[in-house]
Amino acid sequence: MEDTQHGKDSMVISTGIRTDIVNHYSDWLFERFREGFVYTRNPLFPGRVTRYLLQPDKVDAVVFCSKNYAPALGRLHQITDRYHTFFHYTITAFGRDIEPNIPDFDERIATLAELSKLVGRERILWRFEPVFFTENYPMERILDTFDRLAERIAPHVCGCILGFVEAFFTLRTRLPEIQPLDNAQKREFARRIAPIAEKYSLPMQSCGSYASYEEFGIAQKGCYTLDKIGRANGCTFRSVRHTGNHRGCLCITSRDIGWYDSCPNLCRYCNANHSVAEVRENMRRHDPHSPLLIGGLNDTDELTDGVQTSYLRDERQISLFDL
DSSP states (O other), rough: BBOOOOOOSSEEEEEESOOOOHHOOOOHHHHHHHHTTTEOOOOOSEEEEEEEEOGGGOSSEEEEEEOOOGGGGTEEEEEHSOHHHHHHHHEOOOOOOSSSTTHHHHHHHHHHHHHHHHHHHHGGEOOOOOEEESSSSOOHHHHHHHHHHHHHHHHGGGGEEEEEEOTTTHHHHHTOOOOOOOOHHHHHHHHHHHHHHHHHTEEEEOSSSSSOOGGGGGGEOOOOOOOHHHOOOOOOOOOOOOSSSTOOOOOOOOOEEOOOOOOOOOTTTTTTTSSSHHHHHHHHHHTTTTTSSSSOTTOOOEEEOOOOOBBBOOSSOOOGGGG
């Protein structure tokens, strides 16, 4: 029987939805876990700040998402030794004309191999997203790049997530060369990429989209679910409804500890940054010793404790939800 709780405030902590914390703010991240708490602002009501406890008995899992784990590799054991963890590693088909501040493919794949040795491939998903086309990056080039990457990446991950770019209004300003991508093109791309993934025994899935490509062998499911996290970490969670973090998302709800307009990756397709000027200003305001990623508490801020509901199954007793 499914638990009717939605997990509005869960004990799954996310570090990479709003900004690439691992790549650019790893000192702050490790200090937060050492001190055992973190503050996050409400993006819609910035004067409302929530405190989340980060002690191991208060966190079910820590979910990472980054385009470069190199800055954290030497200290990652400080978290992986104490918490259940899961990792998303984003490696797209694009170069520095689209992702200006990301290391090259060889460097990132080498980092991925090290990460896989540290945490195990069963805890890592490769995010091959977003997919979109321009004159410089036509479908054929994207597919060819995926083929070359998949051959090297498949041994280090448990699967791959395919995702297409979201058509946000501001994207046309930041990427004027982007070509319209209709459902027929998405289906054609999915049909052609699926056998490449199969060639390398690389399970592929989509997430965050109402469109299904399951007929091509691409599963439609959450990219981080309690079942997936549990299998990777040898633990068991109760059956809880996964309401996602945004429309169409099939993941377990998580609490992200980052802040928008603060990612120095400056990827041109990213909707988490509105302007380079705002990113630079927020980087200037970053204090590695503050409980908040950007700035500190103001006198007018309203600070409250988050409700952290554990979904871990207590193996010592039978839950009413399991009857």
